Amino acid sequence: MVIRSKGEEKIEVINVSKNFGQVKALDNISLTFEREHIYGLLGRNGAGKTTLLNIICNRLFADSGEVLIDGEQSCENDRVQSHLYYMSEKNCYPETMTVRDAFRWSDRFYPGFDNELAMKLCDKFELNPKKKMKQLSTGYNSIFKAIVALCVDIPYILLDEPVLGLDASHRQMLYQAIIESYALKPRTFVISTHLIEEITTLLETVMIIKKGSLVTIDSTENLLKAGYAVTGKSASVDAYTTNKQIIGEDVLGGLKTAYIMGQLDRSSIPNDLDINRMDLQKLFIRMTEDSKGGINDEN
Amino acid sequence: MMKIKTALRYMLHDSSRAMIIYYGVIVAINLLSLLISRLSSNSFIFSGTDFSSLIFIFVLGIVMFSQNFLFLIQNGRSRKTLAVSSLSALAIISIVMTLLDQLIIQLFDQGSSFLIDSDFEVMVYGSIGQMDLPLNLLNSLITYLLIGITGLFLGAIYYRMTILPKILVSAGVPVFLLVILPIIDYRLSTEIFVSVLKIAGLAYLGISTWPKLDNHLIITLIRTAIVLFSALIYYISTLRTKVKA
Structure with missing residues (x-):
């Protein structure tokens, strides 16, 4: 034994x-x-x-x-x-x-x-x-x-x-x-x-x-806390996300959603931006996607 | 040891159903031949019991590998355990089949059979009945083991192959042995094909045309060594087998 x-x-x-x-x-x-x-x-x-x-x-x-x-x-x-x-x-x-x-x-x-x-x-x-x-x-x-x-x-x-x-x-x-x-x-x-x-x-x-490589290992709780999505006009979103860790972006017309890893400081959020928590699936998609663009993108 | 014991028990259980069906058919054929010979004036004897058993154990060996490999891996057993337990299962099955076949041959009075009291014995020993029963049984057992291990080995290498190599080996080996080699022999006036036949005859059936090997004890010893060598080759062939997707 x-x-x-x-x-x-x-x-x-x-x-x-x-x-x-x-x-x-x-x-x-x-x-x-x-x-x-x-x-x-x-x-x-x-x-x-x-x-x-x-x-x-x-x-x-x-x-x-x-x-x-x-x-x-x-x-x-x-x-x-x-x-x-x-x-x-x-x-x-x-x-x-x-x-x-x-x-x-x-x-x-x-x-x-x-x-x-x-x-x-x-x-x-x-x-x-x-x-x-x-x-x-x-x-x-x-x-x-x-x-x-x-x-x-x-x-x-x-x-x-x-x-x-x-x-x-x-x-x-x-x-x-x-x-x-x-x-x-x-x-x-x-x-x-x-x-x-x-x-x-x-x-x-x-x-x-x-x-084939490990991207992330963390508790589910920490992961869910670690990411959030910012939605608003492209210029506002770009301004807010400067120096932040962006893990993905969606652009629709003039609107943009940026997915950010990091602690959310609610006091610094401009009024014209919407902030949402990311669920695990969205976080997963953003963390594992390649930037190959959408099916309608020319590049 | 317990791990091997469970694996061995599973393999024996898995093979027992096939064996029961097989011997059911063999006994039924023997009974039928007995009935026909009683009803008609002609003597009608089924004398293919041990030849049928050779085919059965060969097929059993081929099937044994692929099914048991997946099941044992699923149940946390290693390839080494698979190899050792399948060889042990085959040894037990061969012993049981040797005894059962002898019993059937004696019971139904099959005067001439493929392995025991056969024409081959005449070739080796000059006449029927020269070998005593224990040695006769031992030779039958060695033949069953060798054919069974060949089946296991083929099952193991076939499992690793994709369709194309499988077809190439299935067609290529017989063509090489039975067509190419005789042509080479004929063209170059050599005896390569005859030598291959001699080795195969000695290994699988205990037939030796080499004068020096006419001693049946030497033949039995050589065949035992061939069985052990084949078991080793099979063991090695299983060690790197991967589970297919």
Whole structure:
């Protein structure tokens, strides 16, 4: 038995790089997932989120760098790999396996699997446990995998697009189930999704990846406080935003909206400007966009 | 060790259903042939049990890799565990199949079969019944293992390939072995093709036409070494396999 100090109980990604041919999927990225936290791993399509999760879970190999789970190398390490469950978009269960059998085997591979909760969740989501994997729709595939993820008794749960194919009602039910599961048994959840607005309230810490590099890592609260949007006539907005950190701009006719990172000083705001807080989605869009202009722009 | 045990248990469970169906069919065919020979005046014996088993274990090996690889990775098991547990599962399946096949052959009085008391035995030992039963069973077991590991290895390398290399290998290897090599032999008056056949015959079926290797114990030892070497090659081939998107 390996005894570990509390400080070692985390997932550490250290200087990891990964290329697919000429494409740089991860560029010397370093980050840490602490125990009993809910993380949001955000990034545009192709930003490298799934590649990162695949490397952590030993599905892909990093070209350089390393991943430590609880202080041990994660690559080809059964002991630490059994401390995490990765819900990927790809269904890795045999097509002819039934949902019930999958639960049974999850219990064997992850001792302490909560079969009672799994059956309750099946009932709640109306997932027939007698169904085979190949009979599940995209939505029910996600539900099945999410149920397994919530019922395994391990410290790290990684969810890649957990609500893929789910309707609004099922999405809400799943978020609720994650919150309840976390409240009952705090574990580390890493959630990678494009539906940012919906999960904002769920996340404690947000990590934003752009083109394989970590752009931001901060608490959701700090991030939401850190950005605001200023709208008004172009000249007024330009005058106000001088010497401020602008992360994006929208121009419509004579009106301009500037998105600014930094503390808002309400006393210095001119009367002709509107100030709004940015939500996480807007902040994400602004932080990850390339200045390529709109589709009607000539340049 | 527990990690390997769970993986092994899963693989055996997964293969057991296919084995039950396979042996159900084999027994049914044997019963049918027995019935036909009883009803008609002609003797009708099905004698392809162990040859069918070779095909079965080869296909099982190919399928075993891709399905189990994804499932075990999903459940936090490494490639090393996959390799060790799939080789262990194959060894257990081969032992069970060797014994079952022998039982079926004896039960249904299949006088001549592919591996045991076969024409090949005549080729190696001069006549039928020269090998004692334990050695005979051991040779059958080695053949099953070797064919099964070949299936596992093919499954592993096919999984890593895209469609085009798969087609090229599937068509290219047989063409190279059965067309190109004989042509080279013919044109250059060499014996490359014959040598390949000799090695394959020795490895897979225990047939040796080399005078020095006519001792069945030496042949068994050489084949055991080939099994171990093939297992090592398979083990290495799994280590860098990535999960496809």
